[in-house]
Amino acid sequence: MNDPYQNNVNQQLTEAGEYTYSQDGGGQDRYPYQTNYPPQEEDAASDATEGADEDEQMYEGEYQGVPHPDEIKEARRAARLEAKRKARLAAQQEEYDEDNLPEQYETIMEDCGHGRFQWMLFVVLGLALMADGVDGFVVGFVMPSAEKDMCISNSDKGLLGLLVYVAMMVGALVWGGLCDKMGRRKCLIYVLSIDLLFSFLSCFAQSYGFFVFFRFCSGFGIGGSIPIVYTYFTEFLQMDKRGEHLSWLCMFWMLGGLYASFTAWGIIPHYGWGFAIGTEFQMHSWRLFILVCLFPTLAALVGVFFMPESPRFLLESARHDEAWMVLRRVHDTNWKAKGEPERVFTATNIKTPQTQEDEFIEIQSDTGTAFQRWTVRHMTMLQQVMANVMSLSAPDLRLQGLFLAIVWFCLAFSYHGLGVWFPDMIKYMQYEEYESKVRIFHRERVERFHFNFSLVNQVHREGEYIHDKFANIEIKSVKFEDSLFENCYFEDIKSTNSFFENCTIKNTVFYNTDLWQEKFKDCRMENTTFLHPKKGCHLNFQEENDIVIYLVSFLGSLAVLPGNIISALFMDKIGRIRIIGGSMLASSACTFLLLLSFSQGAVICWQCLFYGASVAAWNGLEVISVELYPSSKRGTAFGILNGICKLAAIIASFIFAAFVGITKIIPIFLAFSALVCGGLLALKLPETREKILS
Numbered sequence: 001m002n003d004p005y006q007n008n009v010n011q012q013l014t015e016a017g018e019y020t021y022s023q024d025g026g027g028q029d030r031y032p033y034q035t036n037y038p039p040q041e042e043d044a045a046s047d048a049t050e051g052a053d054e055d056e057q058m059y060e061g062e063y064q065g066v067p068h069p070d071e072i073k074e075a076r077r078a079a080r081l082e083a084k085r086k087a088r089l090a091a092q093q094e095e096y097d098e099d100n101l102p103e104q105y106e107t108i109m110e111d112c113g114h115g116r117f118q119w120m121l122f123v124v125l126g127l128a129l130m131a132d133g134v135d136g137f138v139v140g141f142v143m144p145s146a147e148k149d150m151c152i153s154n155s156d157k158g159l160l161g162l163l164v165y166v167a168m169m170v171g172a173l174v175w176g177g178l179c180d181k182m183g184r185r186k187c188l189i190y191v192l193s194i195d196l197l198f199s200f201l202s203c204f205a206q207s208y209g210f211f212v213f214f215r216f217c218s219g220f221g222i223g224g225s226i227p228i229v230y231t232y233f234t235e236f237l238q239m240d241k242r243g244e245h246l247s248w249l250c251m252f253w254m255l256g257g258l259y260a261s262f263t264a265w266g267i268i269p270h271y272g273w274g275f276a277i278g279t280e281f282q283m284h285s286w287r288l289f290i291l292v293c294l295f296p297t298l299a300a301l302v303g304v305f306f307m308p309e310s311p312r313f314l315l316e317s318a319r320h321d322e323a324w325m326v327l328r329r330v331h332d333t334n335w336k337a338k339g340e341p342e343r344v345f346t347a348t349n350i351k352t353p354q355t356q357e358d359e360f361i362e363i364q365s366d367t368g369t370a371f372q373r374w375t376v377r378h379m380t381m382l383q384q385v386m387a388n389v390m391s392l393s394a395p396d397l398r399l400q401g402l403f404l405a406i407v408w409f410c411l412a413f414s415y416h417g418l419g420v421w422f423p424d425m426i427k428y429m430q431y432e433e434y435e436s437k438v439r440i441f442h443r444e445r446v447e448r449f450h451f452n453f454s455l456v457n458q459v460h461r462e463g464e465y466i467h468d469k470f471a472n473i474e475i476k477s478v479k480f481e482d483s484l485f486e487n488c489y490f491e492d493i494k495s496t497n498s499f500f501e502n503c504t505i506k507n508t509v510f511y512n513t514d515l516w517q518e519k520f521k522d523c524r525m526e527n528t529t530f531l532h533p534k535k536g537c538h539l540n541f542q543e544e545n546d547i548v549i550y551l552v553s554f555l556g557s558l559a560v561l562p563g564n565i566i567s568a569l570f571m572d573k574i575g576r577i578r579i580i581g582g583s584m585l586a587s588s589a590c591t592f593l594l595l596l597s598f599s600q601g602a603v604i605c606w607q608c609l610f611y612g613a614s615v616a617a618w619n620g621l622e623v624i625s626v627e628l629y630p631s632s633k634r635g636t637a638f639g640i641l642n643g644i645c646k647l648a649a650i651i652a653s654f655i656f657a658a659f660v661g662i663t664k665i666i667p668i669f670l671a672f673s674a675l676v677c678g679g680l681l682a683l684k685l686p687e688t689r690e691k692i693l694s
Contacts, residue, residue: 133256175224176639194221257557410678417652
């Protein structure tokens with residue numbers, strides 16, 4: 001007998017392993033039921049009920065194969081428990097995959113090996129680091145010439161150095177944060193392009209205002225190179241290669257200093273290596289030097305165009321396919337160079353978690369006008385960068401980051417402070433020696449005399465010069481005080497550090513000279529004529545002190561070579577912490593030797609010793625800074641630390657320069673204290689030698 005209820009029931013299996021029962025009349029009841037429930041046949045049902053006690057309560061739908069309500073409830077409960085179990089397992093698996101990404105990436109990099117690809121990237125990024133090293137010396141080398149060529153005062157000269165360091169500090173903060181969101185390669189291209197463009201424009205800037213603006217923009221660009229370069233290169237290295245090869249990379253900063261010192265030595269003193277277009281546009285040798293210093297930047301920019309983006313950044317940005325292609329390129333390039341082109345890249349599935357911010361950007365990128373899309377993308381990126389900055393204060397990173405920032409500040413304060421103090425101290429010693437040889441003339445009277453020889457390092461007080469002629473000579477470091485010039489004639493005069501103070505000048509002609517308003521202090525002019533004046537300040541053909549300054553910078557850059565080699569060889573053997581702490585404490589001991597520096601040669605000797613001892617600490621700090629922070633925050637953290645380094649350099653430059661010629665005890669004490677505090681605090685940092693990049 002057919003039951004109408006049974007005929008109108010249609011069983012449908014759902015995706016969750018449940019049955020859906022549909023009734024006529026449009027109603028729908030949903031009964032969860034396991035898929036492995038054994039269906040009952042009619043014969044079996046009859047056999048099962050045959051001989052049963054009539055008094056026993058029977059379920060009406062049992063013969064029709066309809067499940068008992070209690071069985072339905074039990075099956076529904078079991079289905080819910082199974083769904084929860086599967087969801088819990090899926091969540092655990094997802095969490096495991098995310099946590100396992102660093103180990104997975106490390107395994108892939110080990111499979112790719114270390115070879116030709118890393119060495120090509122090493123050279124390209126090394127040139128970018130070399131460009132930063134060159135920029136650190138450019139302003140110091142051109143300033144003695146530029147200040148005379150553009151008549152820059154001492155206050156303006158100090159402003160230029162300050163603004164360049166401020167620009168580099170801001171550049172480190174901005175580009176370090178952006179490279180975590182825009183990509184290492186893209187930001188490095190922007191950085192090098194900005195530096196190249198504005199450094200090139202500064203070569204032709206004729207006014208001091210434009211020169212300062214172009215150097216500021218150039219500093220903003222190149223200031224971001226160090227955080228990007230170390231972050232970029234780290235993510236192509238396996239764990240047992242990081243310390244050594246990042247230390248070798250540091251040598252390019254030294255090469256930048258050597259390149260700048262050598263080219264400045266060979267170009268700037270040759271004042272005649274230039275040209276002029278009228279009186280408004282002049283291209284002197286120091287401008288040619290800036291042009292030559294652009295070669296490392298240009299070479300690095302060309303090389304970066306042929307390099308891929310960091311695969312670790314691509315994975316963090318949920319760009320799995322691009323990351324896989326880059327890793328395969330690294331693998332094939334290395335093994336092909338090693339003579340094993342048949343090796344196959346086996347990595348297939350790499351976890352690429354996608355964040356809500358990325359999804360938001362993707363949704364907004366297809367809506368609104370072009371300007372709205374651009375605004376949303378960049379505002380969201382800015383919010384992400386700020387969120388990255390704030391996340392560095394998380395409890396697990398706060399204390400370590402604070403210690404690391406203090407160590408960076410202490411090392412930069414002493415290193416850059418003494419870096420300013422060394423050349424200034426040498427210049428002061430040269431000045432004292434020069435002043436000790438000055439010739440003083442008192443109340444001399446010279447009439448109808450032709451001065452056809454140069455006047456050098458002299459002081460003339462209360463003199464009288466009547467009907468005298470000064471023609472085709474150089475007046476260098478000469479001061480006329482309370483003197484009288486009457487019916488005199490000056491022609492083709494070049495002056496350096498020479499002044500007329502409280503003098504009376506009557507019936508005198510100045511023809512084609514650079515003696516102009518700034519040369520006369522509180523002077524009385526009566527019937528005085530200036531014809532074809534050379535306005536502004538002008539260079540000498542020879543500067544005997546220049547060679548010493550270039551030599552000091554050259555030797556200081558060369559002195560770090562032994563320290564670089566030692567740190568590269570032992571960074572992975574004895575660890576980052578011992579390298580940093582030992583180097584800073586050894587450097588602090590070297591500062592005491594500066595108390596024994598009573599000559600230029602002694603200062604140069606202790607300078608080289610200090611630089612050689614401290615460079616290992618720089619290498620260790622740069623290595624530990626990229627290893628301590630996770631990939632999504634690595635560039636941001638390094639940018640902040642490098643910005644702190646530039647801030648310390650600015651503070652130290654003012655403090656150390658203020659004591660030149662006054663006392664050397666205070667600068668030495670400050671440098672010693674900073675190095676000891678930083679070295680002891682460095683021992684509290686975590687060792688990252690065997691740490692997989694998180």
